[in-house]
Amino acid sequence: RKVNENYFILALCQRIKCVDGKPLEEKVCVIPGKTIFGNNFDVLNLTPGKLFELTRGWAKFSRGRSYVLHFLKAPVYNIINAEDAEQLFQSQTLTTKGIMYDLIRSFLGNGLLMSQETALGVKLTDIAGDIEYRAAIHNVEAILVERACNPLMYYEIIFYLFGQYRKCKHYVEIAHNFSGKIINKKRKEFIENGNNSCNVDKENSYGKTRYAMLDTLLYQEAQGLVDHQGICEEVDTFMFEGYDTTSTCLKFALLNLAQYPDIQEKCYQEIENLTAFENLTVFEFNKLEYLGCVIKETLRMYPSVPFIGRQCTEETVLNGLILPANAQINIHIIDIMRDSKHFPEPSVFKPERFFAENTRNMHPFAFVPFSAGSRNCIGQKFAMLEIKAALVAILRTYRVLPVTQTKDLILEYVVYRISSTNPYILA
Numbered sequence: 192r193k194v195n196e197n198y199f200i201l202a203l204c205q206r207i208k209c210v211d212g213k214p215l216e217e218k219v220c221v222i223p224g225k226t227i228f229g230n231n232f233d234v235l236n237l238t239p240g241k242l243f244e245l246t247r248g249w250a251k252f253s254r255g256r257s258y259v260l261h262f263l264k265a266p267v268y269n270i271i272n273a274e275d276a277e278q279l280f281q282s283q284t285l286t287t288k289g290i291m292y293d294l295i296r297s298f299l300g301n302g303l304l305m306s307q308e309t310a311l312g313v314k315l316t317d318i319a320g321d322i323e324y325r326a327a328i329h330n331v332e333a334i335l336v337e338r339a340c341n342p343l344m345y346y347e348i349i350f351y352l353f354g355q356y357r358k359c360k361h362y363v364e365i366a367h368n369f370s371g372k373i374i375n376k377k378r379k380e381f382i383e384n385g386n387n388s389c390n391v392d393k394e395n396s397y398g399k400t401r402y403a404m405l406d407t408l409l410y411q412e413a414q415g416l417v418d419h420q421g422i423c424e425e426v427d428t429f430m431f432e433g434y435d436t437t438s439t440c441l442k443f444a445l446l447n448l449a450q451y452p453d454i455q456e457k458c459y460q461e462i463e464n465l466t467a468f469e470n471l472t473v474f475e476f477n478k479l480e481y482l483g484c485v486i487k488e489t490l491r492m493y494p495s496v497p498f499i500g501r502q503c504t505e506e507t508v509l510n511g512l513i514l515p516a517n518a519q520i521n522i523h524i525i526d527i528m529r530d531s532k533h534f535p536e537p538s539v540f541k542p543e544r545f546f547a548e549n550t551r552n553m554h555p556f557a558f559v560p561f562s563a564g565s566r567n568c569i570g571q572k573f574a575m576l577e578i579k580a581a582l583v584a585i586l587r588t589y590r591v592l593p594v595t596q597t598k599d600l601i602l603e604y605v606v607y608r609i610s611s612t613n614p615y616i617l618a
């Protein structure tokens with residue numbers, strides 16, 4: 192009996208308990224598994240689209256309450272509302288990323304992927320092989336989702352023997368070679384410049400000298416503070432975090448603007464009020480408040496990162512629950528931001544939700560597209576600026592017309608893929 196109290200024997204994982212000793216079901220929704228083996232077989236072989244659908248189904252089933260799943264390696268506490276997210280985001284100890292991240296880390300070191308932006312001081316299109324690189328990244332992501340849907344594949348040895356280990360390794364090598372080329376190109380320029388940055392922005396609006404991130408790292412390498420491997424991991428991490436996120440938001444913002452011509456017109460008028468287009472600074476972009484609200488509402492409805500994960504390194508008390516060591520916590524940012532308690536009519540696109548007068552009393556963790564707390568997104572200001580800059584350039588020149596309607600979209604984990612290849616047109 193004692194074993195049964197502590198373990199969900201057939202799911203082969205430990206149980207989560209309530210601090211006050213009451214049944215777990217009183218605090219959270221426990222999602223019944225399709226079989227007697229917990230939820231292990233619920234996700235088996237699902238496509239990224241079906242996985243997304245299933246997860247939204249769980250949120251609907253639990254009626255807004257956070258919920259618990261039982262998997263082979265650990266129980267998973269799924270947070271889907273701002274109230275339950277608060278303690279986690281404020282925690283100084285729950286900062287270790289979840290088991291899903293290990294699936295990437297084992298192949299990609301401490302990060303990877305790519306970026307359209309120039310935080311590195313290099314345009315990706317200037318380096319040969321950028322198309323293969325983008326394809327390789329998406330292939331790695333597809334393998335990751337497939338692996339994540341099979342609890343057995345979390346074991347390295349099983350993945351090595353029966354999973355897509357070799358394919359994944361191949362794509363990761365392509366990606367690593369590409370980021371290596373970026374670093375080498377910059378290092379050459381850096382040395383030619385007498386160990387000095389070539390990408391200094393001395394005249395920026397803050398009156399401070401700013402360097403591209405890669406230049407800073409190369410400078411530190413010259414001082415012996417970081418080695419080549421360290422630079423690779425930082426570059427890969429920034430490329431991973433910075434590319435799909437901003438481009439996904441940009442795509443959805445255009446899609447929304449195409450569907451709401453009156454909102455697009457307001458953005459256009461705001462942009463037209465700007466002067467000195469040739470030399471726009473951060474201050475000018477900050478004046479685009481309505482456009483900022485459009486981007487926020489886009490991120491609320493279609494967050495580029497729909498969920499994040501944490502794991503308990505030791506037994507942890509959270510929201511009145513005792514989570515055993517190794518328990519996983521998934522924070523479903525998308526469900527938190529579609530909660531009708533904080534965002535009435537959550538499926539309707541309304542940029543005015545983010546007008547200053549409407550956000551004064553907003554729950555501090557209701558809008559969290561960039562996460563919150565000590566592991567929040569360090570690129571968020573850069574991302575907002577980048578998205579604004581791209582939208583200004585597009586909306587000044589083109590009127591965006593709809594082809595696909597948002598109701599026809601099929602959303603998937605990994606990359607939100609839009610079912611039509613032409614979701615909008617530029618006129």
Ligand code: HEM
Nearest residue numbers: 432433436437440495496499560561562566568569570574
């Ligand atoms: C719309 C664009 C973006 C969104 C929605 C976004 C969202 C997020 C989220 C939700 C996290 C937390 C991840 C977690 O806890 O596991 C995160 C972390 C991070 N982001 Fe972003 N991000 C965006 C753009 C960027 C850009 C442009 C960069 C870099 C240039 C960047 C760099 C990072 C880094 C380095 C982290 C890791 C921080 C840490 O773990 O301490 N992000 N981002």
